[in-house]
Amino acid sequence: MYYTFLLIGLSLLVYVLHKLDDILLPLFFAALLSTLLLPLVTRLEKLRWPRVLAILMALLLLIGGIVGLFVVFGSQLMDLKAELPLIQKKLMVMFDQSQQWLHDRFGMRVMSKDEIIDSSLNSAKKSAGGFLGSTLSTTAGVLSVLTLVPIYIFCFLYYRDHMRQFMFRFVAPEKRTSVLHTMDNIQAVVQAYISGLLMVIVIVAILNGIGLLVLGVKFAIFFAIFASVLAVIPFIGILVGATIPALITLVETGSPGKAAAVIGVFVFVQFLEGNFITPMITGSKVSINPMAAIVALILGGELWGTPGMILSIPLVAVLKVVFDSSKSTEPWGFLLGDVSEGEDTPKTKLNTNPGLWGKFWHMVKRI
Template sequence: MQHHAPAEVKQSGVVHYTFVLIGLSLLVYVLHKLDGILLPILFAALLAVLLLPLVLRFERWKLPRVWAIIFTLLLVIAALVGMFYLFGSQIVSLRDELPKLQERGVQYFDQIQQWASHKFGYQPISKDELIDSGMESFKSSAGGYLGSTLSTTAGVLSVTTLVPIYIFCFLYYRDHMRQFLFRFVSPDKRTNVLHTMDNIQVVVQAYIQGLLTVIVIVSVLNSIGLLVLGVKFAVFFAIFASVLAIIPYIGILVGSAIPALVTLVDTGSPTKALGVVGVFVFVQFLEGNFITPMVTGSKVSINPMAAIIVLILGGELWGTPGMILSIPLVAVLKVVFDANKSTEPWGFLLGDVSDGTELKSAKSAAKEGFFMRTWHKLRPG
């Protein structure tokens, strides 16, 4: 009696893509629910990659790995404390000006109401009514504001505590994690994995170092423009807008609107307020077309359409932190896509128009990167 092997059941394309969509939906749900855990880890991973060269330099100076990481973290903390000290003095001065700005703002609001009443028959609201309605609104939502403030403060303190710990762990256990990844890969494919890891390191370092350099340059240009216009707190607003530029496309809008509004209330001159907006728009034009391409070059080659889409998706998933993380994460994802033939079309879709040549240059640049050199040292024989 002849036995026939069971016929192979082939999945239809509809069933396959249905399972893919279900898996993606579950992944997005889990990522959203675990944002409090994942966000500090992701920020720490990016910062660990950025700080790795400094740790390696300390280690080459014969410092133990633990002390090399501690000294690196202390340098970063000292830089942040110095920056907050400079910001703090400006914030205190701005706080002292707030009552005067508030009084002038109410006066301008009354003038606008009088103009609208004369032009359109609009019934103006008195200053007392405006204050009373504002107080009623504040009282009704005070509990929500207090709860959100406490939640935000707790979240910031948690992140401030956890991120340095995660950075230390990533830097200290980097060899152990690399060996962990190798256990999923056959020996003949480990060279490709090393190339991919080195490419990721190059992309992340290029993005973050370039971003910090751009922030410094844009801060200087903004400061010059605002000082020429005679804007109060020019340096503070210049740095504030430059830091907000971390959030692509949207950050500069918020960063320019606040100083323009303060200038309008302080001077009563719409022309000067428009001049403030003009300074930020001009510097943003220089940043997008000349400064950023010269600083970062072609190492982070995400096309604008993909950048806008992932920016919106990151904001929907994780809010402002998601918008900050979206570009470097998608750049890492592109490197992973480019490393596999089956996913290379998706990497091409995310990349810029000249991405073919950029991919080759990135691979050649990472030919003997940190992970490859370390592997050659650790490999027996």
Template sequence: MLPPPNNFNRPQHPTQTAEVKQAPVIRYTFLLIGLSLTVYILHKLDAILLPIAFSAVFTLLLLPICRWLEAHKVPRVLAIVLCLLLLLIIFAGIILGFGSQLTQFRDELPKLQVKLMEFFTSAQDWAHDKFGYQPMSIEELKDSTVKALKKSGTTYLGTTLNTTTDVLSNLAQVLIYIFCFLYYRDHLRQFMFRFVAPDKRTTVLNTVDSIQTVVQAYITGLVKVIIIVSILNGIGLVALGVKFAIFFAIFASVLAIIPYIGIMIGAALPAIVTLVETGSPLQALAVIGVFVVVQFLEGNFITPMITGSSVSINPLAAILALILGAALWGTPGMILSIPLTAILKVVFDAYKPLEPFGFLLGDVADGEDNQTKKKQAEAEIRPWYRRLWHMVGK
């Protein structure tokens, strides 16, 4: 009978391979390579990704309306069609209202140019009398302007034609994508669950619902803020008798989502036009005062009242997002930069390993009680007028 084998002297062969730890340099190198490839792909596939990104944002806006219609026994296909018709009607109204003002502004440009030249001449004479500044002749200014226009005129014409064609084709793509996202939303959710273990699907479902709720609240709140700020700007500019008040009000309200910079750009153009039209610096200062007051109300009352504190992006992150969006996708990238940054912040806050990045994007006021504020925002859902009453009561 053979003796039992000596297992102590036999070399061990574990069935599981030990985890190989990578050096931080290697890990961060692969991370940088992945980020570089992602940016390259996003830039090269902008014609494909931009319509999808816009469609995703509009889908989040239309999803509550679509669900409400389906809850009232409207078939899903009909509910989606009604949502798309509502979206087209809103855009048509904006284009008609904004476009008519823009057409009038374009027709008035020659008159404004003449008045601007007169104002420029008087300003140069004043500077020459006070500081000895050598004035530039009107002929030199016109020659330089005409040369610049001739140099870039062909490029602008070709860009305008291409942009018009792209807008029409992208609009059709966006409508098709929105229909597909709304119709196949349950299928897409099941597709996502295929990557998650069955015991973790409930947690993932709750996280996804939380992200969707917060993002919808932020984007719809942002649209409400733009509408309210447009109305307030319009009232102030109409009261001051500013030309093209509706155009400037909408233009400035859209720019108001850019912290600090947006209010300066939005107020500069109507102030200059008012100064050229009236020749009164006090009238121009009054126009700037309207935008400053509205911006104060927007930052301290309107935005906190409507969007709440569930998602707040600090000004530095917003400005960097606008710059990166413009560098990556141009003007559409600037439009999408703030909503996409808000979505990223919500995702970062929901995923524990990425939570520091969500804290970095958040406002300084969030601080250490960010989680408490977020739980309160999720638990307490009140209409904006009740939140206003609560704020006034305090």
């Protein structure tokens, strides 16, 4: 009966989350951004800023950073849009050459340009209505989120003490100290994780940009930022983030070597990110294993679409912190965590005195 009611409760939870996405998505985005802005607001309040002015200053800095990012992206996108006709012509030439090679080598039928255009137009006509509807709904959703999120952020930060007192009313007085300690730990770890994740994205974007600028790749800044954001997605992110600029570089220059060099830049930066940057910045606080991240991305996309994919990784990190805070749910936190956080079976010590070489190897593993 217990597991039956648990499954029914989970099904109802998923149904409610899906049906109330217009209400819940702005709240979730605002909660994460409020957690990120809370240290700045607290510091300004210690400098005797009024709470309202401190929150408004933090919001202005956040909005200014987002606007600056969109300005950089917008200029790069406009340049890319202007280059698209030329890229399309070069791509058609390369497509014809590859078709001719396949025909000469394997006897495959060569498709004409008219057949390709007709098939593309037919598929575009079939999906035009759905694409237009989804575009309009997505635009309306983005506008509503952009309007509501700053309001929710202000309310979360302004009424944070009131909401904490509200939560205390559900806890017995003798347990409030431990609950307060747990809440502070969760808040600190979530702040460290989100800020560390943003720092990783910035560092990876800088490294990608340096590598692409050295190679002379067009739209290097755009592709560097685009790939750094996608790098949060394990395996899939680097695949998508490296394929698009490599393909455009191949079309622009016609050099497979330069396209391979572009892929090499992204692979090298991804190696640094996975083995050095992320473990140093966020690994000491909380880390999510790739399988849990991929499953969370798929579930988030099925539940809430693109906003759900954006929220999935931070929300899984929050869940892991919450699970780790209680002994009854700690195994679920261990399941979500990276394999470096523990081992499934303890190892027996065969020699209590490992010797000089053993001590040296132990020191290397710790480093």
